[in-house]
Amino acid sequence: MNIPVHKYDAVIVGAGGAGLRAAIQLSEAGLKTAVLSKVFPTRSHTVAAQGGVAASLGNSEEDHWHWHMYDTVKGSDWLGDQDAIEFMCRKANEVVVELEHYGMPFDRLDNGKIYQRPFGGHMSNFGERPVRRSCAAADRTGHAMLHAMYQRNVKANTQFFVEWMALDLIRDVDGTVLGVTAMEMETGEIHIFHAKATLFATGGAGRIFHSSTNAFINTGDGLGMAARAGIPLEDMEFWQFHPTGVAGAGVLITEGVRGEGGILRNSSGERFMERYAPNAKDLASRDVVSRAMATEIKEGRGCGPNKDYVLLDITHLEPATIMKRLPGIREIAIQFAGVDPIKTPIPVVPTCHYQMGGIPTNYSGRVVIPQGGDYNVPVMGFYAAGECACASVHGANRLGTNSLLDLLVFGKSSGETMVDDIKAMPASHRELPKDAADLSLARIARLDGQKSGENVHEVRLAMQRTMQGHAGVFRFKNLLAEGVEMISQVEERVKRTEIKDKSQVWNTARTEALELENLIEVAKATMVSANGRTESRGAHVRDDAVDTPEHPDGRNDQEWLKHTLWFRDGNRLDYKPVNMKPLTVETIALKKRAY
Amino acid sequence: MATVKFSIYRYDPDKDDKPYMQDISVELEPIDRKLLDAMVKLKAKDDSLAFRRSCREGVCGSDAMNINGKNGLACLTDMDSLAQPIVLRPLPGLPVVRDLIVDMTQFFKQYHSIKPYLINNDPAPERERLQSPEDREELNGLYECILCACCSTSCPSFWWNPDKFVGPAGLLAAYRFLADTRDQATNERLDNLEDPYRLFRCHSIMNCVDVCPKGLNPTKAIGKIKDMMVRRAV
Numbered sequence: 001m002n003i004p005v006h007k008y009d010a011v012i013v014g015a016g017g018a019g020l021r022a023a024i025q026l027s028e029a030g031l032k033t034a035v036l037s038k039v040f041p042t043r044s045h046t047v048a049a050q051g052g053v054a055a056s057l058g059n060s061e062e063d064h065w066h067w068h069m070y071d072t073v074k075g076s077d078w079l080g081d082q083d084a085i086e087f088m089c090r091k092a093n094e095v096v097v098e099l100e101h102y103g104m105p106f107d108r109l110d111n112g113k114i115y116q117r118p119f120g121g122h123m124s125n126f127g128e129r130p131v132r133r134s135c136a137a138a139d140r141t142g143h144a145m146l147h148a149m150y151q152r153n154v155k156a157n158t159q160f161f162v163e164w165m166a167l168d169l170i171r172d173v174d175g176t177v178l179g180v181t182a183m184e185m186e187t188g189e190i191h192i193f194h195a196k197a198t199l200f201a202t203g204g205a206g207r208i209f210h211s212s213t214n215a216f217i218n219t220g221d222g223l224g225m226a227a228r229a230g231i232p233l234e235d236m237e238f239w240q241f242h243p244t245g246v247a248g249a250g251v252l253i254t255e256g257v258r259g260e261g262g263i264l265r266n267s268s269g270e271r272f273m274e275r276y277a278p279n280a281k282d283l284a285s286r287d288v289v290s291r292a293m294a295t296e297i298k299e300g301r302g303c304g305p306n307k308d309y310v311l312l313d314i315t316h317l318e319p320a321t322i323m324k325r326l327p328g329i330r331e332i333a334i335q336f337a338g339v340d341p342i343k344t345p346i347p348v349v350p351t352c353h354y355q356m357g358g359i360p361t362n363y364s365g366r367v368v369i370p371q372g373g374d375y376n377v378p379v380m381g382f383y384a385a386g387e388c389a390c391a392s393v394h395g396a397n398r399l400g401t402n403s404l405l406d407l408l409v410f411g412k413s414s415g416e417t418m419v420d421d422i423k424a425m426p427a428s429h430r431e432l433p434k435d436a437a438d439l440s441l442a443r444i445a446r447l448d449g450q451k452s453g454e455n456v457h458e459v460r461l462a463m464q465r466t467m468q469g470h471a472g473v474f475r476f477k478n479l480l481a482e483g484v485e486m487i488s489q490v491e492e493r494v495k496r497t498e499i500k501d502k503s504q505v506w507n508t509a510r511t512e513a514l515e516l517e518n519l520i521e522v523a524k525a526t527m528v529s530a531n532g533r534t535e536s537r538g539a540h541v542r543d544d545a546v547d548t549p550e551h552p553d554g555r556n557d558q559e560w561l562k563h564t565l566w567f568r569d570g571n572r573l574d575y576k577p578v579n580m581k582p583l584t585v586e587t588i589a590l591k592k593r594a595y
Numbered sequence: 596m597a598t599v600k601f602s603i604y605r606y607d608p609d610k611d612d613k614p615y616m617q618d619i620s621v622e623l624e625p626i627d628r629k630l631l632d633a634m635v636k637l638k639a640k641d642d643s644l645a646f647r648r649s650c651r652e653g654v655c656g657s658d659a660m661n662i663n664g665k666n667g668l669a670c671l672t673d674m675d676s677l678a679q680p681i682v683l684r685p686l687p688g689l690p691v692v693r694d695l696i697v698d699m700t701q702f703f704k705q706y707h708s709i710k711p712y713l714i715n716n717d718p719a720p721e722r723e724r725l726q727s728p729e730d731r732e733e734l735n736g737l738y739e740c741i742l743c744a745c746c747s748t749s750c751p752s753f754w755w756n757p758d759k760f761v762g763p764a765g766l767l768a769a770y771r772f773l774a775d776t777r778d779q780a781t782n783e784r785l786d787n788l789e790d791p792y793r794l795f796r797c798h799s800i801m802n803c804v805d806v807c808p809k810g811l812n813p814t815k816a817i818g819k820i821k822d823m824m825v826r827r828a829v
Binding site: 039040042043044045047048057096097098100101102103105106107108109110111112113114137140143144147148151152154155186215216217248249251252328331332335336455456457458499500501503504505506507508509512 | 607608609610626628638639641642643645646647648649650651652653654655656657671692693694696699703707710711712713715719721722723724725726727728730731734738739741742772775777778
């Protein structure tokens with residue numbers, strides 16, 4: 001079969017925030033860059049981010065990157081790498097100001113500077129009291145950001161391949177990455193994108209869970225491709241359940257609502273967060289708030305006929321404030337909860353939102369794997385940034401507004417690294433292996449030829465229900481062990497999916513079947529990693545790792561202060577040390593986490 | 596559980612000589628509140644039904660289509676607001692690729708033609724450029740556009756001249772930059788639109804305002820661009 005080959009200096013897979021930010025760097029450096037995206041860039045899921053992006057601009061009150069760093073390390077429950085966290089927090093002001101220069105319509109203070117609001121876990125002076133650090137464009141920060149970055153790419157003449165789905169990573173015998181295979185969705189044709197540097201910016205995989213704030217497109221394509229190509233996935237047991245998804249619908253309600261004064265209440269109207277986090281209250285870290293809500297519901301203090309949600313109350317706020325700062329939330333509440341939050345509190349439940357783990361990288365955006373005793377050996381030609389990557393800045397729990405910061409900082413740094421690396425490479429590309437497209441072609445041929453197989457929709461649902469039931473907000477030893485077994489059964493079903501649609505033109509059934517093959521890798525990695533980690537830390541809380549004087553909140557630093565690495569080959573786990581050494585400041589020492 | 600009837604425009608160039616309307620029904624639960632929920636159920640039944648979708652909360656702009664004769668987003672359309680059979684067609688005026696998926700090339704070409712990016716040639720300051728809250732407020736109702744194309748594909752002027760008339764979405768974006776105090780390309784932007792077609796094919800029939808799922812008002816923005824042109828001329 002004759003596969004068309006496109007040669008580029010750089011290929012970026014994904015046109016959300018991280019991909020677009022990296023593309024700006026590469027295009028403005030004059031390198032020949034292709035950006036592949038399953039959807040038109042402004043439809044990427046960054047568009048749905050609401051509350052803001054963290055930067056210690058100090059526009060409303062004193063702030064410092066070092067305080068931000070402290071909050072991020074503490075938020076991560078000390079699992080974040082302190083070099084990467086220092087790097088991100090120090091770079092925050094620079095990347096946010098650049099975004100403003102690109103035209104991003106931030107809200108403004110009276111003095112004309114960028115408006116900042118409080119957010120969960122963001123504190124001044126090393127954890128003292130909430131600080132206004134989240135830079136916001138109303139409650140549409142992600143939308144404003146994604147459009148501003150797409151617009152900057154239009155100016156920089158970036159070349160987009162819109163509605164192309166990357167299928168597999170291409171590596172040669174040395175393991176060097178040489179690009180990807182991809183399918184043009186309109187024609188069903190498979191092409192090769194041959195590159196000196198390949199960046200994955202494919203976002204998250206929240207669709208492994210049944211109840212998720214994530215878009216349909218968040219299917220972990222980069223993680224699936226990386227896993228199939230022998231790259232391990234890091235810390236996949238850590239999934240953030242956002243406290244406030246609309247009950248039933250899953251649609252996100254930003255933490256910015258609580259930043260503007262919103263309060264969580266149980267069935268008796270009590271502001272229950274006062275009991276769980278006396279200092280930060282409703283603005284404690286997300287894992288803490290989600291667990292508190294789940295506990296309230298579990299203990300019978302939930303609201304509604306089935307007592308299965310709590311209420312997010314902003315009825316005490318001025319309607320003008322809601323209209324000005326939270327207009328999108330009001331729309332969402334009316335559309336998806338059927339209530340006008342000016343008059344009626346919004347029913348909310350913890351909902352799967354963000355993947356803290358991902359493809360292991362360092363803070364320069366290089367993908368790193370263990371090799372001969374060194375845990376962080378770069379894979380030549382391969383980079384990752386944004387939610388699909390694990391730098392690791394979020395550790396066991398991400399702070400709100402650090403996701404948009406992550407994609408800006410590491411989108412930029414990976415772009416810069418790629419520019420430097422490409423300039424240092426020989427002018428000609430390394431030779432493509434003869435079998436570069438074989439895996440992808442075999443996957444497509446299997447689907448085309450599958451007879452009496454299983455329905456994609458049903459198998460996906462089985463996976464999502466298993467994940468929801470066995471790896472949710474609270475985790476149980478026996479359910480995890482059972483979950484590992486159940487997910488491998490689902491995997492067998494994924495291998496036999498059948499699609500009725502055999503058209504070459506815009507075959508969305510085929511796309512969904514291919515996406516499911518990526519999702520299942522993420523699901524396996526999650527379940528196996530969660531089963532392996534027998535402590536409680538951040539978003540991963542187990543019934544058999546409880547609060548003791550020796551292990552506060554079940555966290556066991558003696559044995560578990562380490563990153564998980566999951567390998568697809570053999571479904572096996574390995575571990576690597578957490579980098580506790582920042583770049584310039586002193587280590588933020590281990591401490592019990594309280595808000 | 597209730598049965599809901601649909602009549603859906605189908606066309607797969609791989610096997611169909613011409614488009615046809617398919618009658619199909621689906622069983623829905625009370626939780627399937629939005630049209631997109633129903634369509635996902637339909638697709639589980641017939642996986643060949645092709646449509647775009649992503650965020651399912653009205654912010655990505657993927658699932659625009661013609662619903663009972665009016666353009667809108669499937670994810671923001673309440674099932675109980677729709678008379679049956681629910682008639683779904685692709686957005687009018689753009690070439691159909693397959694089923695409910697249209698070729699949006701011309702739509703984005705027009706968006707790109709207005710230079711949809713901030714132009715400011717001063718050296719970038721170390722910190723943010725300042726903008727008063729009042730000046731920032733001028734961008735409200737403009738920057739929120741999700742490029743779903745509901746507006747442009749409901750506009751007869753865009754149907755007749757999609758290659759020459761920028762259309763409501765592109766013009767809304769043009770005014771978003773004209774209205775931004777940080778942008779310095781006002782004259783260049785107005786020159787770019789001073790043409791019998793690009794701007795002046797808008798006859799203010801306001802179909803765009805009627806269908807915008809984000810409640811934006813392109814006609815008003817177009818009026819403001821026309822005002823700026825007049826003011827510039829005198």
